[in-house]
Amino acid sequence: MLKGIQAISDALGPESVTTDEDDLDFHGYSEISTSHCTARPVAVVTPKTTAEVSTIARICSEYKIPMVPFAGGSSVEGNFTAPYSGISVDFSQMNQIIAFHEEDMDVVVQPGVNWVDLNDAIKDSGLFLPLDPSPTALIGGMVATNCSGTNAVRYGTMKDWVVNLTVVLADGSTIKTRRRPRKTSAGYNLTGLFAGSEGTLGMITEVTLKLAPIPETQSVAVATFPSVRSAVTCVSKIMRQGIPMAAVELMDEVQMAVLNKNGGAGGRMWEEKPTILFKFSGPAQSVAADISRVEKIASEGDRIAFEFAQSEQEMHNLWSARKEAIWAMCSQRAEGTQIWSTDVAVPLSQMPEIIDLSKQESGALGLFSSVLGHVGDGNFHQAVMYNPSDPAQTRAVQECVQKMVHRAVDMEGTVSGEHGIGLGKKECLLEELGPETISVMRTLKRSLDPHFLLNPGKIFDR
Amino acid sequence: MLKGIQAISDALGPESVTTDEDDLDFHGYSEISTSHCTARPVAVVTPKTTAEVSTIARICSEYKIPMVPFAGGSSVEGNFTAPYSGISVDFSQMNQIIAFHEEDMDVVVQPGVNWVDLNDAIKDSGLFLPLDPSPTALIGGMVATNCSGTNAVRYGTMKDWVVNLTVVLADGSTIKTRRRPRKTSAGYNLTGLFAGSEGTLGMITEVTLKLAPIPETQSVAVATFPSVRSAVTCVSKIMRQGIPMAAVELMDEVQMAVLNKNGGAGGRMWEEKPTILFKFSGPAQSVAADISRVEKIASEGDRIAFEFAQSEQEMHNLWSARKEAIWAMCSQRAEGTQIWSTDVAVPLSQMPEIIDLSKQESGALGLFSSVLGHVGDGNFHQAVMYNPSDPAQTRAVQECVQKMVHRAVDMEGTVSGEHGIGLGKKECLLEELGPETISVMRTLKRSLDPHFLLNPGKIFDR
Numbered sequence: 001m002l003k004g005i006q007a008i009s010d011a012l013g014p015e016s017v018t019t020d021e022d023d024l025d026f027h028g029y030s031e032i033s034t035s036h037c038t039a040r041p042v043a044v045v046t047p048k049t050t051a052e053v054s055t056i057a058r059i060c061s062e063y064k065i066p067m068v069p070f071a072g073g074s075s076v077e078g079n080f081t082a083p084y085s086g087i088s089v090d091f092s093q094m095n096q097i098i099a100f101h102e103e104d105m106d107v108v109v110q111p112g113v114n115w116v117d118l119n120d121a122i123k124d125s126g127l128f129l130p131l132d133p134s135p136t137a138l139i140g141g142m143v144a145t146n147c148s149g150t151n152a153v154r155y156g157t158m159k160d161w162v163v164n165l166t167v168v169l170a171d172g173s174t175i176k177t178r179r180r181p182r183k184t185s186a187g188y189n190l191t192g193l194f195a196g197s198e199g200t201l202g203m204i205t206e207v208t209l210k211l212a213p214i215p216e217t218q219s220v221a222v223a224t225f226p227s228v229r230s231a232v233t234c235v236s237k238i239m240r241q242g243i244p245m246a247a248v249e250l251m252d253e254v255q256m257a258v259l260n261k262n263g264g265a266g267g268r269m270w271e272e273k274p275t276i277l278f279k280f281s282g283p284a285q286s287v288a289a290d291i292s293r294v295e296k297i298a299s300e301g302d303r304i305a306f307e308f309a310q311s312e313q314e315m316h317n318l319w320s321a322r323k324e325a326i327w328a329m330c331s332q333r334a335e336g337t338q339i340w341s342t343d344v345a346v347p348l349s350q351m352p353e354i355i356d357l358s359k360q361e362s363g364a365l366g367l368f369s370s371v372l373g374h375v376g377d378g379n380f381h382q383a384v385m386y387n388p389s390d391p392a393q394t395r396a397v398q399e400c401v402q403k404m405v406h407r408a409v410d411m412e413g414t415v416s417g418e419h420g421i422g423l424g425k426k427e428c429l430l431e432e433l434g435p436e437t438i439s440v441m442r443t444l445k446r447s448l449d450p451h452f453l454l455n456p457g458k459i460f461d462r
Numbered sequence: 463m464l465k466g467i468q469a470i471s472d473a474l475g476p477e478s479v480t481t482d483e484d485d486l487d488f489h490g491y492s493e494i495s496t497s498h499c500t501a502r503p504v505a506v507v508t509p510k511t512t513a514e515v516s517t518i519a520r521i522c523s524e525y526k527i528p529m530v531p532f533a534g535g536s537s538v539e540g541n542f543t544a545p546y547s548g549i550s551v552d553f554s555q556m557n558q559i560i561a562f563h564e565e566d567m568d569v570v571v572q573p574g575v576n577w578v579d580l581n582d583a584i585k586d587s588g589l590f591l592p593l594d595p596s597p598t599a600l601i602g603g604m605v606a607t608n609c610s611g612t613n614a615v616r617y618g619t620m621k622d623w624v625v626n627l628t629v630v631l632a633d634g635s636t637i638k639t640r641r642r643p644r645k646t647s648a649g650y651n652l653t654g655l656f657a658g659s660e661g662t663l664g665m666i667t668e669v670t671l672k673l674a675p676i677p678e679t680q681s682v683a684v685a686t687f688p689s690v691r692s693a694v695t696c697v698s699k700i701m702r703q704g705i706p707m708a709a710v711e712l713m714d715e716v717q718m719a720v721l722n723k724n725g726g727a728g729g730r731m732w733e734e735k736p737t738i739l740f741k742f743s744g745p746a747q748s749v750a751a752d753i754s755r756v757e758k759i760a761s762e763g764d765r766i767a768f769e770f771a772q773s774e775q776e777m778h779n780l781w782s783a784r785k786e787a788i789w790a791m792c793s794q795r796a797e798g799t800q801i802w803s804t805d806v807a808v809p810l811s812q813m814p815e816i817i818d819l820s821k822q823e824s825g826a827l828g829l830f831s832s833v834l835g836h837v838g839d840g841n842f843h844q845a846v847m848y849n850p851s852d853p854a855q856t857r858a859v860q861e862c863v864q865k866m867v868h869r870a871v872d873m874e875g876t877v878s879g880e881h882g883i884g885l886g887k888k889e890c891l892l893e894e895l896g897p898e899t900i901s902v903m904r905t906l907k908r909s910l911d912p913h914f915l916l917n918p919g920k921i922f923d924r
Contacts (some may be wrong), residue, residue: 106809148645178895188663218737413643433648
């Protein structure tokens with residue numbers, strides 16, 4: 001392995017390679033992740049071009065060194081850990097916007113571009129990339145995880161916004177999956193195969209993204225409910241009527257209480273009740289019509305209150321409850337505890353049942369636990385705070401999460417709505433899809449990466 | 463091969479196998495296709511269940527017999543021809559709606575279900591499958607070709623509506639790509655890989671489809687322009703402003719004249735000028751607002767006339783121009799001539815240029831030729847009527863089409879927006895993507911179908 005690293009250093013220059021312990025730790029461990037391993041990469045390499053990535057892959061292939069792509073480091077299922085060591089390929093220096101085709105409504109970027117920076121750079125065009133994952137996420141990781149976030153209910157997930165990818169394969173060869181048409185039925189959908197493959201099939205070095213027009217108007221409404229079940233039942237009805245929601249986010253009473261404990265959000269304190277935050281977008285008339293329709297549906301159920309923003313400032317204030325949820329929770333975290341945060345997605349009609357049961361079970365742990373999430377998609381997150389040095393507690397949390405995942409699978413759902421599989425959910429994926437389907441994935445992997453050098457140990461085992 | 467067919471007949475019953483010459487012809491040749499081969503399948507097999515398809519694959523694998531899936535027979539690039547003979551696997555008897563989950567907004571169907579019948583069967587629920595290919599297309603073929611049609615500008619293409627697939631692989635093993643969540647980031651996107659793979663990776667035996675709510679209101683407007691270039695320039699502006707069009711269809715002056723020659727459409731005669739048909743959908747208020755915005759953009763250019771439907775009847779009348787275009791053209795076809803119809807897609811800004819040039823070049827042939835298509839997507843079709851028994855004419859048409867395809871590739875477009883590659887566009891695909899990318903497709907193919915038994919000779923050569 002050291003010979004290989006020396007060869008990379010010779011080829012790229014020593015400034016592109018580090019073996020500093022802190023760097024290795026930073027690239028092999030994340031506090032916000034639920035899955036960890038003790039192994040670390042032996043080096044971190046920071047390429048600047050597709051050609052350099054190709055050189056890295058060629059050398060790693062020759063010396064049989066695992067390559068673990070690293071982008072924003074914001075994934076939560078151990079997606080960038082290095083269980084077989086090897087090198088971490090850090091894309092943060094490949095952070096250029098290569099070409100912005102305003103008239104074609106697309107943009108070509110390197111994988112190290114941050115999505116918030118991208119949207120800021122192009123905002124005068126009236127276009128944006130309509131995804132909303134962690135604000136620290138970089139495009140390469142977003143594609144590799146097929147991320148989404150609050151906007152997915154309207155705009156779909158990351159794979160739906162990728163026009164083409166430039167990918168370096170395990171042996172160092174480079175391909176481009178497609179040119180720049182917005183629509184195609186020409187040959188295999190390689191773009192869609194590499195998207196969501198978590199760096200196990202190739203390393204993404206360039207991405208063309210579709211862009212959407214920034215909506216004319218946005219608004220936000222907040223409704224509180226007596227129970228999580230009644231809140232989610234209301235959401236199911238709204239989705240079933242086809243109202244084009246921009247976002248539909250659940251926060252349970254625990255989340256709302258955390259906001260208050262943290263001093264509130266948006267300049268106010270909140271009802272500590274299960275809450276749905278609705279985002280609307282489109283031309284002003286449609287937004288107004290959509291708000292009335294949602295208010296009517298909510299009032300037909302047993303909602304306690306319904307409030308919508310009367311001004312842009314109010315809109316930001318209401319939405320800040322959602323934006324600040326995770327930070328509020330982290331800041332309330334006691335010394336030595338960790339947050340186990342994981343997500344599943346189920347068919348829409350199953351949501352009230354799974355959220356209700358999962359909440360009951362995690363509530364019974366006697367720990368801090370809450371549910372929140374993108375309920376318009378059938379996708380939600382459960383977060384439990386626990387002490388990892390307490391084996392009984394750790395086991396109890398693990399069992400509780402496993403129950404939720406089993407239940408999602410029983411309901412014909414998926415074990416990961418938007419976080420990927422990484423290191424942490426391989427067993428769950430096997431349960432979800434069965435050995436025959438995993439075997440097809442493994443066959444495809446083996447055909448492109450026969451020595452399992454690309455992010456080995458992720459999604460499924462060799 | 464005959465031994466294998468006997469084994470299939472023994473396993474499935476003789477009523478499931480035919481070697482009738484007319485049947486073989488019907489399954490190996492299509493008048494509406496642009497690509498043909500002289501070979502025919504040696505038998506047509508009509509399975510009724512996934513288990514029977516698996517049996518067929520197992521036997522074909524043992525006897526090394528090519529398997530060519532056949533659904534509606536409406537593809538146009540020779541997608542279901544049998545250049546290496548073998549058996550045609552006809553899915554028309556697998557035509558059941560298996561489960562309709564109204565609350566989950568999805569439906570599980572067999573591949574032989576016709577999409578018009580499906581939408582008719584579920585229409586009381588207020589849901590529909592928002593694709594619009596040939597009215598004779600069946601779901602299995604629609605998935606395999608990643609089809610689309612007039613609605614794609616609003617709803618995307620077929621792959622975007624598939625939740626999961628049950629697929630029989632070359633060796634007879636059966637997998638399900640996914641359960642039923644509307645959103646997932648769990649493992650490789652096998653659904654998206656099999657969709658659009660034209661039966662070369664597996665045979666689709668069951669499909670779960672997302673459904674969309676039927677829009678509250680629809681309307682149609684028609685605008686005529688002095689030139690195709692000015693018409694398409696207007697469309698580029700509309701798309702760039704993000705107006706959520708339901709469909710944007712171009713018909714050139716030749717198409718409009720054909721309608722008139724055929725006695726008109728929608729109870730009227732038409733201006734014989736380049737024409738754009740706009741479809742709008744959504745809540746009544748937004749539709750009205752969208753029509754005004756489109757009318758304003760059209761009036762800023764050099765449109766000759768703009769007319770929108772004032773009633774449901776008028777809407778149907780206006781839209782009938784688009785619906786009847788292809789039939790009108792076929793009915794005008796002289797004895798012995800064929801229509802060469804093919805499509806490409808390019809980035810939006812390139813559309814005026816490529817359509818203008820393609821039209822000039824095909825016009826110079828001295829044959830009947832026209833352009834029409836889904837210009838809101840950057841996707842359009844060119845149709846030329848020619849006499850296939852005249853070699854000079856055939857060659858001239860071929861060269862003209864090739865020029866259009868080269869130009870689309872030069873403009874970073876694709877050689878097939880919605881018809882797939884089939885037999886006819888393999889060379890074009892190689893030009894579009896290059897040998898390295900095709901080589902990755904071939905590697906994936908080989909890993910799942912090492913003996914090239916599934917629809918061999920399509921998309922790329924062995």
